Every structure is written in C-alpha cells, then in structure tokens.
Amino acid sequence: MFNLENLKKTAAGNTDFVKKMIQLFIDETPSSVDTIKNSFQSQDWPNVKSAAHKIKPSFAILDINELKDEIVEIEKHANQMPNPESQEVLNTLVPKLINSFDGLIDGLKKEIETM
Amino acid sequence: MAQQMNHLRIFLVEDDPFYAKLLTHHLALNPSYELHTFSKGKACLEALNLKPDVICLDLSLPDYKGDVLCNDIQKQAPNTPIIFISSNEDIKKALDLIKKEEVYDYIVKDQDTTDRLWKSLINLSKNRALKEKVEVLSAEVKEKYDYQNTIIGNSPAIKDVFRLMDKAVKTNINVSISGETGSGKELVAKCIHYNSGFQKGKFIAVNIAAIAENLIESELFGHEKGAFTGAHQRHIGKFEQAQNGTIFLDEIAELPASAQVLLLRVLQEREITRVGGTSPIKINTRLIVATHKDLSELVENGSFREDLYYRIMGLPIHNPPLRERKTDLFLLADHFIEHFAKENKLKAKHLGEDAKKKLLSHPFAGNIRELKSVIELAHVMSEGDQISASDIIFKSANTLDGLLKTQMSLKAYNAQIIRHYLDKYPRDISKVADILDVGKSTLYRMIQNKEV
Numbered sequence A: 001m002f003n004l005e006n007l008k009k010t011a012a013g014n015t016d017f018v019k020k021m022i023q024l025f026i027d028e029t030p031s032s033v034d035t036i037k038n039s040f041q042s043q044d045w046p047n048v049k050s051a052a053h054k055i056k057p058s059f060a061i062l063d064i065n066e067l068k069d070e071i072v073e074i075e076k077h078a079n080q081m082p083n084p085e086s087q088e089v090l091n092t093l094v095p096k097l098i099n100s101f102d103g104l105i106d107g108l109k110k111e112i113e114t115m
Numbered sequence B: 001m002a003q004q005m006n007h008l009r010i011f012l013v014e015d016d017p018f019y020a021k022l023l024t025h026h027l028a029l030n031p032s033y034e035l036h037t038f039s040k041g042k043a044c045l046e047a048l049n050l051k052p053d054v055i056c057l058d059l060s061l062p063d064y065k066g067d068v069l070c071n072d073i074q075k076q077a078p079n080t081p082i083i084f085i086s087s088n089e090d091i092k093k094a095l096d097l098i099k100k101e102e103v104y105d106y107i108v109k110d111q112d113t114t115d116r117l118w119k120s121l122i123n124l125s126k127n128r129a130l131k132e133k134v135e136v137l138s139a140e141v142k143e144k145y146d147y148q149n150t151i152i153g154n155s156p157a158i159k160d161v162f163r164l165m166d167k168a169v170k171t172n173i174n175v176s177i178s179g180e181t182g183s184g185k186e187l188v189a190k191c192i193h194y195n196s197g198f199q200k201g202k203f204i205a206v207n208i209a210a211i212a213e214n215l216i217e218s219e220l221f222g223h224e225k226g227a228f229t230g231a232h233q234r235h236i237g238k239f240e241q242a243q244n245g246t247i248f249l250d251e252i253a254e255l256p257a258s259a260q261v262l263l264l265r266v267l268q269e270r271e272i273t274r275v276g277g278t279s280p281i282k283i284n285t286r287l288i289v290a291t292h293k294d295l296s297e298l299v300e301n302g303s304f305r306e307d308l309y310y311r312i313m314g315l316p317i318h319n320p321p322l323r324e325r326k327t328d329l330f331l332l333a334d335h336f337i338e339h340f341a342k343e344n345k346l347k348a349k350h351l352g353e354d355a356k357k358k359l360l361s362h363p364f365a366g367n368i369r370e371l372k373s374v375i376e377l378a379h380v381m382s383e384g385d386q387i388s389a390s391d392i393i394f395k396s397a398n399t400l401d402g403l404l405k406t407q408m409s410l411k412a413y414n415a416q417i418i419r420h421y422l423d424k425y426p427r428d429i430s431k432v433a434d435i436l437d438v439g440k441s442t443l444y445r446m447i448q449n450k451e452v
Helices: A005-012 A015-041 A045-061 A068-080 A082-114 B017-026 B041-046 B065-077 B091-098 B113-144 B156-169 B185-194 B213-221 B259-271 B295-300 B305-314 B326-343 B353-361 B367-381 B399-405 B410-424 B430-436 B440-448
Strands: B010-014 B035-037 B054-058 B082-088 B102-109 B173-177 B203-207 B246-250 B287-289 B315-318
Touching: A005 A015, A005 B017, A015 A045, A015 A082, A045 A068, A045 B017, A045 B035, A045 B213, A045 B315, A068 A082, B010 B017, B010 B041, B010 B440, B017 B035, B017 B113, B017 B287, B041 B065, B054 B065, B054 B113, B065 B082, B065 B367, B082 B091, B082 B353, B102 B295, B102 B353, B113 B185, B113 B430, B156 B315, B173 B185, B185 B203, B185 B246, B185 B287, B185 B399, B295 B305, B315 B430, B326 B353, B326 B367, B353 B410, B410 B430, B410 B440
Parallel strands: B010 B035, B010 B054, B054 B082, B082 B102, B173 B287, B173 B315, B203 B246, B246 B287
Antiparallel strands: none
16 A cells, blocks of 8 residues: 655665654644545635645655555645536545545554564 | 855755655755754744755745745845745746746655755755855955056056056956066956956957967957858857957057958947858957057058057056066065975075176066066076075077167166176186177276276
C-alpha cells in the first residue's frame, strides 16, 4: 500500500527519523481526511480542495500507491465544482479515500512496530 | 549575508509539519547550512534581521500568499533569493513567479523535492561564491586604478593631470591624452575608466597603428557573416565590446582618412553599423584617444580632419615627460624598486647618492617606461643592499633623441655627453678622452670644477 524507500533514502540511515515521519503522518493527516469527508458531504468544495492540497505532498513522500493519485484528482475536481463530471469522479474517489484510510493508518502503525 | 563562503543561512517557511520536518532533516545533513524554520509568513518577516542567504517559501501559508510574502520580504531584505516550494503544479503560476528577479527556483512538492532543493541550494551557493569573487576582483581592480595611488608623483605637473582626471571621471566627456611615448597615457585612460560611471562596462584598448588599414572598419565596428571574403562569422567590433564602458584609441593620429569619416559619423550619431550590416546599433561608450603627435599640426597640414579633431579633443590631458617632473623621479624609482622586489620575493634595495645623481642627469627619452626598465636592471645588477651608479645602465637607443628634447645649452650638452662616457668607462679617463677627441687635462679640469 505504501513504499518507504524514498523516505528511507532521505533519512540517510536514520530509522528514528523514519518512525517520527510516519508518526507525524498518523497524527496530522486524519484531521485533513475528516475535513475532506465532512466538506464533501456539505458540498464545501473549496475546503475539499484545500484539505486535499495540504495532504498531497505527504502521500507522495510515503509513496502511498493506492491513494496518492486519487488525492491529486480530488483536489483537481473539487476545484472544478460544480461540474457533473467532477461530481461523478468525487463521488467515487472521496469514499475510496475514506474507506482505505483507516487501513493505511493501521499498516503504518504496524510498520513502526517492526522497525 | 552570512560570513563564510560556503555557509548558507536558510529560512524555511512551511506550515505543513510533515514537510517542514522532512526538509529540515534533509538540509541538516549539510553542516554548512544554518536552518531557521517558520510555520508562518509573519514570523519569517520578523526574523529578517538575521539576514538569511536564501528563503525557501511554501506558496500557500495560513497567514500569507507566497507571492505577497515574497514582495514583502524584498521590501525589507532586497535581493534575498527566494526558492518557492509548492504542491501547486500550475505551470503558468510557476513561470510568472520565476520571472521575478529575486525568485531563484520553483520546486514542486513530490518525491524528488528533497533532491531538487539540495541541488538548487548547491547551485545557489556556487553562484554566490562566484558573485563574491567577482565583487572582490572588481574592488581590487578599482583599488588598483585608484589613480592617486597608481600614478606616482606629487610634482605640480602631475597634480595638474590629477585635477583634469577628476573632471573627466565625473562626466562622459571624450578625453584626449597627449604625451611622449612611455609617459603613461594608457594608465591615465584606465584610471579614468575604473573611476568613472563607465566602470561597469569593459575597458577596450585599441592601438590604431597596429591595425592594417583595410581592417580598421571591421575591427572598430565589427562585421556580419559574409560581409566580405573571409568573413566566416559575425565579428563584434571594439566599439560594441566597449558598450557601457570605455574605448581607448591609442595612436589616433595614425587613423586613415577613410576611417576618420566613419569615426566622425559614429561620434555624431552615437551608433555604429557593422560592415555588411543594415541595422544601426546604439552605443553608449566613453571615448578616450591618445597620441604622441601634435594633432593640431596634422590638422594644419591636412592629414587629420578638423571636424573629427574637435569631436575627439573633448577634455585634453597632457602627460608631462619625466624630465619635466624630476621631483617625481625618486618617488617613481622607489615605487619600481618595491614593486620589482615584491614580485621577485626579494628585499627592496635603496638608491645610493651616486645612483640618484646619475638618474637625475639622464634625459629619459623613454620616460617612465624607460625608468622602470633601468631600475629593474639596476636591482638585478646590484650586489649589495644599495644600488650604486655603476648599476644604473642606460640603453643607448634613445639617448641622443632624449638629449635633444631637453633643449639645453651647448655647455650642458657637452657635460651630459662627457658624463655618459665617464659612466661607461669609469676610471679610464684616457679612453674617454680618445673617444671624444679632447685632452685628458680638459676632462680632469671639468671634473675638478664639478662641470660634469
């Protein structure tokens, strides 16, 4: 689901740093995902766009394969709302993000434990 | 700016804690980097008194838009380079920002951000080192041509040159320098250039006498590819090379009549056209000319255009010959001794009284150039700490020419000639008497009466 090679390369052998970065992701990202979820329901598109924009880089750094491209798309289409095509894309991608996110966090927690 | 050459004081303005931590960790791997991290634009502005070398700026901050913050930074700390780091992949936005002079780079947040930022900072550091080197060299050149220290002398004649140079450096007026060969005309021209408003451009020196007549136009004004047989590529002429600087035309009296017309037009129009070209090019160049000939005489005999003469005369500066500034002779000699000793890592010697007397009696037809050469040779020839008369060797090439230029009485000429041979054959009165076809007793009498 994720690939930490890039982060480990940046860490230059500092495992503690890798752990801290993952923990930071675990601590900081859920609130932004919650914002996307709530704003999607209330159709507050600027907020959806802003929250997706905020978490986009960290998804790229942790190379979260299943979701990093989806976050980019969510930001892009939230910016195009109201638009029927974008609405359709968001109707698919936001639930996918929410459904996968808890599993992602669990996976990252396990990764820390094994380090 | 931070003090050490490779040391960089970096401000990182990033509100995303994940990204701030990532970049901080990465940049901290370089011990030359001093990092200051801020999560808000206002905090960054308040810390600008720390004089960062570069500011890495997130384009979207909670209290500031990156481009607005960039403007506010430049108001407080002009010329501080900014590197934008943004998850905004809008190319137009990036291009608009990078067009700003102070924006050094624009890096998109992705998996390569850390590497790109690293490279960008390395390049910035190299550029900064290069810029500092250029600034140091420029300051050195300026110091080298600080004419009060470069042109040695305090005689009234040289003070008059300083006075005129002061006037020249404050304006863009053309300058014409006259003076005998070896009197330092090019040095005066360089000093004017490096102390004037034209110092940011180049100083281009051209010896007119050294250029074949059929090449003068192309050399001075350039040519386009194919303008004539052999013009394989475009050539930028000396006037263009001296854009915003100074062009120094030495031996201007040797300028052929055909080129005189062209130069006159350039000075009137303030523009040149390359040979074979059709578009005129505006030039902003200070013209300094020099000659050892009397241009007004050439105008009178018709070999130099009168209209060009008045154009180029501008502010005339006459470099006095060394024989008219004898009081500067020992200052110059000491200067050359010190310079020669320093260049050759030797202890500087001093001039003995007999050496001084010998120098004073010489006409120095080759002026300062000749003095320099004589002093350097004397320094080499001298065995001890002192340079004596026998170490001072005058080359004969211009001696008669120099003697005649001094306009002395016949008696004084006689004394100079006798002294010359006495110096050449010391302790051999018989030989000197034979050469000059005078009696030995005459020579002894002149020496006794201190006539020589």
